Amino acid sequence: MNTPRTTAARIVTGLLLAGGLVAAAPHQQGNPTLVSAKLSEWKVELSQATVPAGKVTFAITNAGNIPHAFEFEGLGMERKTALIQPGLMDTLTLDLKPGMYEIYCPVGADSHKHLGMETQLKVVRATGASGASGYGQGSRSERGTMSEHEGMAAPVKGIRVTGGGAVIQILPGPFPFPDSAGPILKSFGEEHEALESQSQNGPYSNNVTPIKGTFLFDAWDKGAVKDSVNGVAEFTSQDGAKWKLVLDRVQTTDVPHHPKFGGVILGLYYHGATGVHTPLVPTINSAVAAWTIGRLYRNGTLVTDNAYAHVMLLSRTRRDKDFSLACWDCSRNKIEELQLQVTPAPGEPKFDAPGGFLFVNWERSSSRSRAN
Secondary structure (H helix, E strand, C coil): CCCHHHHHHHHHHHHHHCCCCCCCCCCCCCCCEEEEEEEECCEEEEEECEEECEEEEEEEEECCCCCECCEEEECCEEEECCCECCCCEEEEEEEECCEEEEEECCCCCCHHHHCCCEEEEEEECHHHCCCCEEEEECECCECCECCCCCCCCCCCEEEEEECCCCEEEECCECCCCHHHHHHHHHHHHHHHHHHHHHHHCECCCCCEEEEEEEEEEEEEECCCCCCEEEEEEEEECCCCCEEEEEEEEECCCCECCECCHHHEECCEEECHHHCCCCCCCCEEEEEEEEEEEEEEEECCEEEEEEEEEEEEEEECCECCCCCCECCCECCCCCEEEEEEEEECCCCCCCCCCHHHCEEEEECCCEEEEECC
């Protein structure tokens, strides 16, 4: 029995044997035109930008680090694949009429599309089909080149975030949605066991306490290895200790299921059911997410100049009164919750805090665009 993945694998293998995964197979009467599609962050690349009318089979590969999907739309038609995990393939066969069609990744209520994962396909009458071949043809945008006019330098994207509202410290405890997170946890391979432990007594819990503190930071999403941050968080933890974190650089090294996007990304749908980063945070949309490194002080004494800090301004996940996690899918809530998680760098000792980490939320935070 052929599955979509085995069929896709055979198509891709055939294209490779035919001379490389770069061009659509010639159209023959009765046979579908074969087009290879490659999905990655943040672009959709087709092996051919123009195809003849008739049946077209897309052999779709997720060459990225996070799950994507393939949606085809135009002339009253709208079809899409299921979610495709990194490194896997799928196929989609359509009967197309002449015209222009849009192809994009629909993940995250089209957030991946808005980040640049969209392109177009031109379908012409079968007698006049000829189109440029090779990956990259028809790709409309890439991360860091969002300008509609080729050749124009894209503006640097920056944001200033100010913590506001109630401030809470999140302490170790059980994750309140273990049944929802369970199936996703199994896909995390070697990390699965550690995540299972965190789900029982980790930083993603309803064990919270009100504290006081401030947080102001700037972040720039410049693409590739040029992202940057600066900011200061100061707060008094549950035990009365006074903490200060000074953010001054970003993390850039990707690991499976945990892409860093160069350190800063503006606009991301992830966590929860997405398979991108830990599922022990509900599914959310973020205005900004940053993976940073900074200097951490406790009561005025330097603890480490290599603290790992993950920061995001995200859609609300917690209730107003008791600050319990309110939803498994929180992606449609208002974006105003500022979350700071500080952990020791790999190989360094735990902090003198419950669970060895610091996890603080500012529940009514705000942001504005930042000039270059």
